[in-house]
Amino acid sequence: MFISAVSLMGFLGLVAFDAWPQGVIVVFFFVGIIMSLQFLVYGVHMAARTVANGGRASSRQVVRAVGMVRSMTA
Numbered sequence: 001m002f003i004s005a006v007s008l009m010g011f012l013g014l015v016a017f018d019a020w021p022q023g024v025i026v027v028f029f030f031v032g033i034i035m036s037l038q039f040l041v042y043g044v045h046m047a048a049r050t051v052a053n054g055g056r057a058s059s060r061q062v063v064r065a066v067g068m069v070r071s072m073t074a
Helices: 002-019 021-073
Strands: none
Touching: 002 021
8 A cells, every 4th residue: 555655646746747847846845844844843842841841840859858858847
């Protein structure tokens, strides 16, 4: 099924390139940019989530440590 889909896509790309080469190159360029940007956006999203989770975890530990110190001094 995958080979069939790739073959059909290649054929349609060649026919479109034969009809309008500049348009096909521009469209392929934009499709490549969009496909690359989705991975960059996902990477930034995961990095932000990791930083946020780390911040939450460290703030919980600080609250816990302060609570322990207060319970020892009270």
